[in-house]
Amino acid sequence: MPTAIIADDERLMRDQLRLRLNQVWPELEIIGEAKNGDEAVALVAELKPDLTFLDIRMPGTNGMEAARLIGTQSNIVFVTAYDQYAVEAFERGAVDYVLKPPEQERLQVTVERLKLRLEKPKEAANDSVTAMLSQLAEKMAAPKPTYLQWIQASIGQDLRMIPVEEILFFRSDEKYTCVQTDRFEALIRKPVRDLAEELDPALFWQIHRATLVNVNAIEGVTRDIRGRHLVLIKGKSDKLEVSRSFLHLFKQM
Known part of the structure; x- marks a missing residue:
């Protein structure tokens, strides 16, 4: 059975994602939960999950930083409330993502992607993920546009x-x-x-x-x-x- 952990600073969001995943992918075993990036990194090292669902914006070590620390130990799935740069990058298929709040129909698409990803050789997937993380980090760090006040x-x-x-x-x-x-x-x-x-x-x-x-x-x-x-x-x-x-x-x- 494939395994996963969920990292999100909001308990309600962790519970909701766990529920939705159980509905669309009952074979997936959630073996741990984390409230921040540091806990996620430690859980990955301890439990070696196939998948890690990471909230992008968490206090302390955020999802982006945690993903770099996790590296090739687990397949990363970002959880986002909607970031235009993140979604644009994820849609290219190098990294998977889940939108908040998780909807069953959209989550089903992500699950199908993940099943295919787990069938691929790990080395091939890791190269594209590393490149995408670097590109995404640059975009998200770019100056935010100024709006009318x-x-x-x-x-x-x-x-x-x-x-x-x-x-x-x-x-x-x-x-x-x-x-x-x-x-x-x-x-x-x-x-x-x-x-x-x-x-x-x-x-x-x-x-x-x-x-x-x-x-x-x-x-x-x-x-x-x-x-x-x-x-x-x-x-x-x-x-x-x-x-x-x-x-x-x-x-x-």
Whole structure:
């Protein structure tokens, strides 16, 4: 039977991943758990698991550092809440990954990859993994882009400087973009497609070609009688339509 350990600083995530793995790969034996990278490295040396599921971001020794220390002793599977550089690199197949929270359908794809990897000669796989880890570390260490902190908007004859964290959502029509806060509504001429490139994607999600919403302002998602998905805004009666191409954003909620 193939064996594995799970390393994540969140107990709930370890339990959830263990449960999902048992559903899609009952033959896999989870022989240990770790709360950080140091414990993971020690467990690998002691238990010699075939697979090591490593959370990328852990306090102390993180997943990337632990992976280097583990080296060729175990096949690495990174666990990530979504890092654009990580996912881009992992999709090339040199290193496997699991997205948080683990979904059964997506995890099944990872499991099939892992089964194939375990059939390959270890030396061939290790060379590609080492090269990918170096490339990934460089990308993740690169300077983070700077995002808009303020929006300059008009309210009647007045001009306001609005901190982006106070904005609930942006919604465009043909000429203007409405900037909605908890206290007032303002207008700007910048279209949503430009704002989407200038705002932090971790704070603002584009849910429609004409709408951006602050994730902290989302109360929930509902459906209307026509089957459309609508985002509910905390403290507001507004319901923002979600385009089909953006529905994947809410699978983790």
